[in-house]
Amino acid sequence: MVGGRPEEKPVKIRLRGLTKTFKHNGIQVDVLQGVDLDIFRGETLAIVGASGVGKSTLLHILGTLERPSGGEMLWEGEEVFTLDDRRLAAFRNRKVGFVFQFHHLLPEFNALENVMIPGLIAREPFAAVRQRAEAILTSVGLEHRLTHRVSTLSGGEQQRVAVARALVLDPDVLLADEPTGNLDPKSGSRLQELLLQLNRERGLTSVIVTHNMELAQALDRRVTLVDGKVVFLQGE
Numbered sequence: 001m002v003g004g005r006p007e008e009k010p011v012k013i014r015l016r017g018l019t020k021t022f023k024h025n026g027i028q029v030d031v032l033q034g035v036d037l038d039i040f041r042g043e044t045l046a047i048v049g050a051s052g053v054g055k056s057t058l059l060h061i062l063g064t065l066e067r068p069s070g071g072e073m074l075w076e077g078e079e080v081f082t083l084d085d086r087r088l089a090a091f092r093n094r095k096v097g098f099v100f101q102f103h104h105l106l107p108e109f110n111a112l113e114n115v116m117i118p119g120l121i122a123r124e125p126f127a128a129v130r131q132r133a134e135a136i137l138t139s140v141g142l143e144h145r146l147t148h149r150v151s152t153l154s155g156g157e158q159q160r161v162a163v164a165r166a167l168v169l170d171p172d173v174l175l176a177d178e179p180t181g182n183l184d185p186k187s188g189s190r191l192q193e194l195l196l197q198l199n200r201e202r203g204l205t206s207v208i209v210t211h212n213m214e215l216a217q218a219l220d221r222r223v224t225l226v227d228g229k230v231v232f233l234q235g236e
């Protein structure tokens with residue numbers, strides 16, 4: 001983030017008393033048990049915590065892929081989950097870019113096609129979508145791989161295609177779940193650099209779930225999920 005402590009920036013997303021309960025084989029699992037968290041505009045925030053603690057669940061709720069069981073999520077002061085499913089999907093498409101651990105690309109399609117898909121689904125004009133997809137693939141260093149099938153790309157290249165796809169509709173918020181989880185250290189460092197550069201250049205708000213401590217340390221702030229709640233680390 002360029003200049004200033006995150007706390008001096010306006011709040012982009014505010015979570016208050018957020019809960020999420022799953023029913024599993026008749027047993028209730030209280031995954032999130034009252035998450036309170038402010039995410040500031042333009043910051044990079046790491047969410048860390050033990051396996052199974054609910055990090056992906058929290059990220060999915062932040063990105064409106066799932067609804068919480070209780071509590072509030074305000075985006076710039078507006079409650080989001082009062083929207084019906086159709087409006088929520090439109091909101092998500094416009095505002096949120098997702099990068100998943102296993103990139104979820106279409107392996108039989110080439111890099112350019114994969115990045116164009118969200119724009120075409122949003123019914124934007126083909127030529128404009130193509131131009132934007134080419135530009136963003138160039139900015140992630142893949143201008144020489146545009147027409148290569150994704151299945152033939154390296155893991156690091158595939159993850160950069162996934163980042164390009166997440167950004168093609170110019171979201172406000174980038175949510176990434178273990179983006180370096182399947183990469184070798186060198187590709188992981190390169191992806192880390194890319195995420196930080198995009199944050200600086202686009203003023204994105206980025207929330208990254210990661211077990212990668214090098215990545216977590218490179219971000220503006222870190223929070224830990226423990227027992228269904230967010231804990232702020234000492235000295236943060």
Ligand SMILES: Nc1ncnc2c1ncn2[C@@H]1O[C@H](COP(=O)(O)OP(=O)(O)OP(=O)(O)O)[C@@H](O)[C@H]1O
Pocket residue numbers: 022023024029031049050051052053054055056057058
């Ligand atoms: N759709 C679901 N139905 C039932 N239980 C679920 C569902 N999604 C997640 N859970 C449960 O919620 C808990 C938290 O899962 P989550 O995937 O959020 O953890 P995580 O912190 O991302 O773990 P990891 O670091 O291993 O990715 C787990 O016990 C999981 O089994």
Ligand SMILES: [Mg+2]
Pocket residue numbers: 055056057177
């Ligand atoms: Mg997870």
